[in-house]
Amino acid sequence: MDASAKSRRASKRVTMMDVAKAAGCSQATVSVVLNNTKDIKISAELRARVVEAARSLGYGMGGIVRRAAMPELRGGCVGFIVDQISTTPEAVNAIEGARQESWEDEVTILVAQTQGRAEHEERALERLLRAGAQGIVYMSIFTRRVAPGPAFDNLPVPMVLLNCYTSDHRFPSVVPDEINGGRMATKAMIELGHRRIGMVTGESFMEAAQDRLIGYRRALKEAGLPYDDQLIAEGSWTPTSGYEATQKLLALQDRPTAIFCQNDKMAMGCFNAIRDAGLQVPQDISVIGYDDDELGRHLRPQLTTVDLPHRAMGAWAIRQLEEQSTGGTKPPAVHKVSCTLIERASAGALSIS
Structure with missing residues (x-):
């Protein structure tokens, strides 16, 4: 031959x-x-x-020769592999945070959407590496455990997981501190004098919904308040589900004086249900959302909410890739970034009648 x-x-x-x-x-x-x-x-x-x-x-690597040394990021490019981009603003915010963090180093961000399909992820990885990506950020649109395929083993460049993690923690990961976010929102209601605080959760199988509920329960316990299952109504992250869940809470004989919705879209439905019941926000019922979606600024009154730190997470991912490419110390397996309470007008002090 x-x-x-x-x-x-x-x-x-x-x-x-x-x-x-x-x-x-x-x-x-x-x-x-x-x-x-x-x-x-x-x-x-x-x-x-x-x-x-x-x-x-070397299946999935397209014949790329693996290198032992990690290349530096300066003047190069970073590849983002994302399951969804257009459905929510979180992916865009994370990418923007990465861009801001790396802009002065003239790093170009390349983005591939995969719909979470393994074959698309492998193809995206191969093409990003062929395009010269010197680091990979693997992102999930909702917080969860992931299992990247064999193509992601022994990469020639560093990889960081954003908003997800693996069971074996073989990649550095960054996620929002959802438990503390749920605790923070609930504590804000308690400090305003509320004692019966309802919650509209997202779908219960999702880790974000579970962790925000853990935070809610933790805040109640810290304040010496009892947990009441009747005050929990499950939604599905949509305005309609927020409306229907709020109706259930309002039908209680001893209805809540405040409602914590696990995202801003359900909070919008919550607003409408409260108004359709002839009540006012926050005079009769206070409402806090989660995500800091732009729609919260257009509700009347404007929505108090918790900001998901995706920009900060994107920036952290870039810093971590830089650390790895220069032989820096590996971080804890899963790094949690704090959420922030955004105080507006939908949460008020409990009025004593």
Whole structure:
């Protein structure tokens, strides 16, 4: 075989079929393993064989040669791999925070949206590395545990997880301190004199909803107030669900004097339900939201809320990539960034009649 033929073979893109051949299994099995499909049972031995074959062949890396040294970021580029960009402002805020942090170092931010699909993530990673990305930020639109595929193992550049984390903590991760955010919002109501504080939660399977509820309960406990299940109504992050959940809270014989909504969209529905009941915000019922969505500034009265620190998280991710690229100390497995209470006009002191 001549040199040019060898070169063409060496540069050939490794396919899933190549991995299947090396692992001695079907291409479908490789897909199931590498996409981390949970509802199909595959033996641990076969799973390990597929992962090892993919790693040894460099599957998902497009033949990129792995380097031991971490490149510096200055004057280079950073790749963002995001599951969703357009549905909420959080991804844009994180990217903007990263841009602001790296602007003086002339770092270019490259962004790829993947819809959370493993094959899209691998393709995005390959193309970002080919484009010269000297660091990767892997971001989820909602806080959760993730399992990046084998293509993300042994990268030639540092990687940071933003708004997500892995169970083995092999990558530095940054998430919002949701427990303290929920505690902060509830404590603000308590300090205004409220003792019956309702909560409209997001979908209960989501970590943000769980942690904000933990913070709510913690604030009640610290104030010596009892927790009452009747004061908790589940929504689904939408204005309609906030409206319906608030109706349930208002129907209680001893209704709340304040309501903490776990996001601003549900708070908007909460406002409408309160007004449709012939009541006023905050004279009759105070309301606090969460996220600091722009719509909160357009509600009347303007919405008191908790700011999600995605800009700060994006900036932290860039700093962490710089630390890793220069051999700096690794941070704690999961770094939590504090949320901020944004005080406006929808939360007022409890009026004693």
